Amino acid sequence: MKTCLVVDDSKVIRKVARHILETLDFTVREACDGQEALQCCLESVPDVILLDWNMPVMSGMDFLRALRDSDITQRPKVVFCTTENGMAYIRAAIEAGADEYVMKPFDRETLASKLQIVGMA
Amino acid sequence: MMGASALRGRSMPTTAPSSSPAPAASQATIDVLTALLEARTGQQIAAYRSWRLDTALKPLLRERQLGSLDELVAQLLAGKDREIGEHIVDALLNQETSFYRDAQVFEHLVAAIADAETAGHRIRIWCAGCSTGQEPLSLAMLFAERHETTGAPVPDIVATDVSGAAIARARSGRFTQFEIQRGLPIRRMMRWFDGVGADWVAKPELVKLVTFRRVNLVSDAAPAGRFDLVLCRNVLLYLTAETKLRVFSTIARALRPGGLFVMGAGETVSGQTPLFEPSQRYRGFYETPSSSTGDPRLRAPGS
Numbered sequence: 001m002k003t004c005l006v007v008d009d010s011k012v013i014r015k016v017a018r019h020i021l022e023t024l025d026f027t028v029r030e031a032c033d034g035q036e037a038l039q040c041c042l043e044s045v046p047d048v049i050l051l052d053w054n055m056p057v058m059s060g061m062d063f064l065r066a067l068r069d070s071d072i073t074q075r076p077k078v079v080f081c082t083t084e085n086g087m088a089y090i091r092a093a094i095e096a097g098a099d100e101y102v103m104k105p106f107d108r109e110t111l112a113s114k115l116q117i118v119g120m121a
Numbered sequence: 122m123m124g125a126s127a128l129r130g131r132s133m134p135t136t137a138p139s140s141s142p143a144p145a146a147s148q149a150t151i152d153v154l155t156a157l158l159e160a161r162t163g164q165q166i167a168a169y170r171s172w173r174l175d176t177a178l179k180p181l182l183r184e185r186q187l188g189s190l191d192e193l194v195a196q197l198l199a200g201k202d203r204e205i206g207e208h209i210v211d212a213l214l215n216q217e218t219s220f221y222r223d224a225q226v227f228e229h230l231v232a233a234i235a236d237a238e239t240a241g242h243r244i245r246i247w248c249a250g251c252s253t254g255q256e257p258l259s260l261a262m263l264f265a266e267r268h269e270t271t272g273a274p275v276p277d278i279v280a281t282d283v284s285g286a287a288i289a290r291a292r293s294g295r296f297t298q299f300e301i302q303r304g305l306p307i308r309r310m311m312r313w314f315d316g317v318g319a320d321w322v323a324k325p326e327l328v329k330l331v332t333f334r335r336v337n338l339v340s341d342a343a344p345a346g347r348f349d350l351v352l353c354r355n356v357l358l359y360l361t362a363e364t365k366l367r368v369f370s371t372i373a374r375a376l377r378p379g380g381l382f383v384m385g386a387g388e389t390v391s392g393q394t395p396l397f398e399p400s401q402r403y404r405g406f407y408e409t410p411s412s413s414t415g416d417p418r419l420r421a422p423g424s
Contacts, residue, residue, distance in 0.1 A: 087315075101307040
C-alpha cells in the first residue's frame with residue numbers, strides 16, 4: 001500500500017482527502033502545517049505528499065524548499081493542492097520542485113488523475 | 122464520442138431519487154425522446170429509466186421554464202421551434218471525456234505513427250466522436266511537442282462529433298477547472314493553456330492543429346480522404362448491432378491500407394464485425410484483415 005501525507009491546516013480538507021485517498025488504497029497520514037509535515041517526513045518518508053500552500057507556522061512552499069534541502073535522500077512526489085490557482089503560483093511551485101498541482105476545489109477524479117500522472121495510482 | 126453516448130449521469134445510483142419533484146413522464150413522452158435520440162444519433166436509451174431522462178433534461182426544462190418532460194415533448198411535437206430537438210439530443214448525449222484518457226493508448230499510438238511515417242506520406246488521424254475536444258487536443262499537444270524536439274511533422278488531426286454544441290465547445294478550446302485537471306499533466310497545461318477567468322483556454326496555435334467538424338457517424342460520410350489512424354472510443358457500445366456494423370464499415374473505408382483503429386478500453390470488435398481484427402503489431406489496436414479497398418466487406422451496406 002502506498003502512503004500519502006496530507007498537509008493542510010483545514011481539518012475538513014484533510015478529512016475529505018483522507019476519504020478519497022483511502023478509496024484509492026493509500027495509507028494516509030496527516031499534518032496541519034509544513035513544520036509538522038517535515039517532522040513526519042523525518043520519521044518516515046511517504047510515497048506522495050498532498051500539500052496546501054497557505055498554512056500557519058510553515059507554508060507549503062517553505063516546506064517544499066526545506067524538504068528538498070534536507071538530508072532526506074528519498075524523493076517523495078509532491079502534489080500541491082491549493083486555492084492559489086493563478087499561473088504565477090503554479091509556475092513557482094513547479095520551479096520549486098513540485099511534481100503536480102491540484103487546484104481546489106477538487107473531487108475524487110481530479111485527485112485520482114493527478115496521482116496517476118505522478119505514477120502513484 | 123468519448124462518449125457521444127447514452128445518457129448523462131452514468132455514475133448515478135441504480136434507484137430513482139425519491140425526492141425528485143418533477144412529475145413522472147408519460148410512456149408516450151419517453152418513447153418520443155428515445156426515438157428522437159435514436160433517429161438522430163443511432164444511440165439507444167431504451168434500457169434507461171425515465172428518471173434518467175429527467176436528470177439529463179432538467180437544465181433544459183429550467184432554461185425553458187417548463188414543468189415536465191411532457192411539456193417539453195409537446196413543444197417538440199408542435200414543431201414551432203426548430204432548435205428544440207437539437208437541444209434535447211445534446212442534453213441526452215453523454216459527453217464524458219478527459220485528456221489522455223487511457224494513457225497507454227497514447228504511448229502506443231506514438232510508436233504506431235512513427236512507423237507509419239516511414240511510408241513518407243503526411244499522417245492523418247481521425248478522432249470520431251471527439252466530444253468536447255480533449256482527445257484531439259491531447260494528440261495535438263503530443264505531436265506538437267514531438268515536433269519541437271525532433272522536427273517530425275505534426276499529423277493532420279480531424280475531430281468530429283454528432284453534437285453541434287460539443288463541437289462548438291471543442292473549437293473554443295475552453296475548459297473548466299475540473300475538466301482541465303482530468304488527465305492533463307500540469308506542465309502541459311502551463312505550456313498550452315491560459316487562465317481566462319475561472320476557465321482555462323487552449324492557445325490558438327494548439328487549437329489550429331485540429332480540424333473540428335460536426336459529423337453524424339451513423340448517417341454522414343466520413344471526413345474526406347483516408348486516415349492512418351481512427352480513434353472511436355466509447356461510442357459504439359451504445360449503438361445497436363446493425364448500426365454498429367454500418368459505423369465499422371464507414372471507419373474501415375476511411376482507413377488507409379495498413380491503417381489502425383482504436384476503440385475504448387472496454388470495447389472490442391470480437392464477434393461483432395469481420396472488418397477488423399486485432400493488430401499483431403500494436404497491442405490494443407485493430408486493423409482491417411485486407412488492405413485492399415476492393416474488399417467487398419468494406420463497401421457500404423446497400424451500395
